[in-house]
Amino acid sequence: MSNIIRGTMLLTGASFLSKLLGMLYVIPFNALVGAEGGTLYAYAYTPYSIFISLSTVGIPLAVSKFVSKYNSLGDYETGMRMFKAGSALMLGTGIIAFLIMFLGADWLAHWMIKGDEADVTAEDVAFVTRMVSVALIIIPSMSIVRGFFQGHNSMGPTAISQVVEQIVRIAFILIGAYIILQVLGGSVVTAVGFSTFAAFIGALGSCVVLAFYWKKRKPFLDKQVAEQRYTYDLQTRDLFKELFRYAGPFVLVGLAIPLYQFIDQFTFEPAMLTSGRQDIWVEAYSVINMYGHKIVIIPMTIATGLSLAMLPSLTKSFTNKNEQMVTKQINQALQIILVLVIPASVGIAILADEAYGSLFGMENIELTGTLLAWYAPIALLFALFTVTSGILQGIDQQNYAVFSLVVGLLAKVLLNSQLIQMFGAKGAIFGTAIAASIAVILNFWRIKTAIDFRFKQTIKRTMLIGIFTLIMCVVVWILKGIMGIFIPYEESRWAATAMLAVGAIGGGFVYLALAYSSTLLERIFGGRIPLVGRFLRR
Incomplete structure (x- = not known):
């Protein structure tokens, strides 16, 4: 098979396994928290997904395209410079996104919930929204590493880190919800709140995997840069200008x-x-x-x-x-x-x-x-x-x-x-x-x-x-x-x-x-x- 099919099968296999695990875990999760918990979870996770995309500004996939382009031209140094600058940018945007979502949780919840339905209240939605917002601090920086590897046509780090992230997240969700509801006698709202916080725990697991791959492949990447004969020597301003030209569409499509x-x-x-x-x-x-x-x-x-x-x-x-x-x-x-x-x-x-x-x-x-x-x-x-x-x-x-x-x-x-x-x-x-x-x-x-x-x-x-x-x-x-x-x-x-x-x-x-x-x-x-x-x- 062609390289595109190999890469497709690897990423698709990892994505499929992650989504399959994501479907299977909701069976016991549904048994624990019911329709009320599922609705509450969705109300917190949807704005979180939006903030994830906004905080990354589409940078990870744009980095993939950027690195692939300059690698095909034999300029590995430019791709490496973009990775370093993009990582610093992602750390800053992640922190900003966390603060906006955490501090704006009450306003957002009252904007979405209008009725007097007792099962799901605006206060409940605000609580679980604040819990999930913590993951925004590290996920943008983590995801740009995936984009860098993909730009080198290396899909393994992304695939494995996705699966590890999902396994760690699901384990925390189910164990935490069970302990809160069955052992401590807590409420569904508290259980769902800690379930959304699992996004942060899963991201930590993914970071460990990506750090391992980075340490393993860093010598090869350094060798590519050292042996290249020509660099476009773009200024940092020009790097970001081209990157944002790619990134803007990515964020909306994602x-x-x-x-x-x-x-x-x-x-x-x-x-x-x-x-x-x-x-x-x-x-x-x-x-x-x-x-x-x-x-x-x-x-x-x-x-x-x-x-x-x-x-x-x-x-x-x-x-x-x-x-x-x-x-x-x-x-x-x-x-x-x-x-x-x-x-x-x-x-x-x-x-x-x-x-x-x-x-x-x-x-x-x-x-x-x-x-x-x-x-x-x-x-x-x-x-x-x-x-x-x-x-x-x-x-x-x-x-x-x-x-x-x-x-x-x-x-x-x-x-x-x-x-x-x-x-x-x-x-x-x-x-x-x-x-x-x-x-x-x-x-x-x-x-x-x-x-x-x-x-x-x-x-x-x-x-x-x-x-x-x-x-x-x-x-x-x-x-x-x-x-x-x-x-x-x-x-x-x-x-x-x-x-x-x-x-x-x-x-x-x-x-x-x-x-x-x-x-x-x-x-x-x-x-x-x-x-x-x-x-x-x-």
């Missing part, structure tokens, strides 16, 4: 999902109360922006890993004016997303009741399962937006990625309250779907016009993916009909778990068999797939 959720935080509760749905708003919100979101976001990790791994290679090809390679890499990036995310998101939709019921219980499954089914296809839109934005950044069209995001967000702001009042909780999902669709369409148009890119190959293979996905759906529906004769999977949690396993394995096997036997997987991934070929034969 904020896409948190910003959609942030709009929900300000519009969801008031719109649900106005439409007389105050009795279900807490549980519905926990599905869309916490528990259900954890399930839906897993397929999108493919897009995240691909976008991060693709950018340095695509930037290098574009800088070297290798048009054939640019076209090949864009086609490959889009098709990997489509071949994996389409069947995954559709599968979640048709097994939504079973997925949510087996993980979080069958109580009120008519509401929770339905919301998950509607939300599942959003994963494809998020994935396409992430990757198309990465492509635009790789071909030096990053400003247009900002434009498409802003247009989509504007649509979400204008329509969200009305859609929620008309359709209930599903309205928030519809608002996100409309916004993300607009952004994706605009990105596709810009890619086509900027480099005269042709989508013919991608469209043809997408049609084949759609046919295989339809066959997969038919198989799953048949399995559900047969299993329904023997087990009550619509009523019992254990039966829902059994149905989920049978449906996911059966449907997934059929889809992979069709994609492999038709050589679709090999054509998209650029070579044989040993793991799949070991179980399937043509």
Whole structure:
């Protein structure tokens, strides 16, 4: 396989494992804190995600692009100088972001929570917001190290540090919540507060891993600088000028999902109360922006890993004016997303009741399962937006990625309250779907016009993916009909778990068999797939 695929698989594997752990831990977390705790957690974590992006100002990914560019030109010293200057900048912005979020927690909470709902109050939201803000002190500086390694096409440090960070964070969340609730008899609010503080503890674990890699690879990096023959010798002012030109678009693109959720935080509760749905708003919100979101976001990790791994290679090809390679890499990036995310998101939709019921219980499954089914296809839109934005950044069209995001967000702001009042909780999902669709369409148009890119190959293979996905759906529906004769999977949690396993394995096997036997997987991934070929034969 090509270097882009190796890097993609490494980052995607780490991201997938992190997201899988992030989904699995919410099962016991839900059992401990319930819908109230999930909603409270989401209210604190969404602004935290936004502050993380703002405090880094998109620097880590921009550093990846910057270092990759100057390495391809043989100037390693300029990349090293940027890393040192960027690290100092990140330390300062992280501290500033912490102070703003910590001191502004009360104001932010009272702005978001308008009603008199007893389960989730503005004071509770302010407390958990202050607890999570501490992580802002170190995460920006930590993340720039990841960007530097990625600029050297070294994805291992990022991948391993992500997994370690997630494991440490989850362990602290579950152990801390259990001790507070079951041993000390504390409140759900206190347990959720310490759960958000786990972001800081997880970041410390990641820093240890990155420090190990830095010490190990520092001699090689120093050797590269010592042996280079030419340097552009840019002034620090010029370094930051070029970096911020890259970084501005990164910050907004990385904020896409948190910003959609942030709009929900300000519009969801008031719109649900106005439409007389105050009795279900807490549980519905926990599905869309916490528990259900954890399930839906897993397929999108493919897009995240691909976008991060693709950018340095695509930037290098574009800088070297290798048009054939640019076209090949864009086609490959889009098709990997489509071949994996389409069947995954559709599968979640048709097994939504079973997925949510087996993980979080069958109580009120008519509401929770339905919301998950509607939300599942959003994963494809998020994935396409992430990757198309990465492509635009790789071909030096990053400003247009900002434009498409802003247009989509504007649509979400204008329509969200009305859609929620008309359709209930599903309205928030519809608002996100409309916004993300607009952004994706605009990105596709810009890619086509900027480099005269042709989508013919991608469209043809997408049609084949759609046919295989339809066959997969038919198989799953048949399995559900047969299993329904023997087990009550619509009523019992254990039966829902059994149905989920049978449906996911059966449907997934059929889809992979069709994609492999038709050589679709090999054509998209650029070579044989040993793991799949070991179980399937043509």
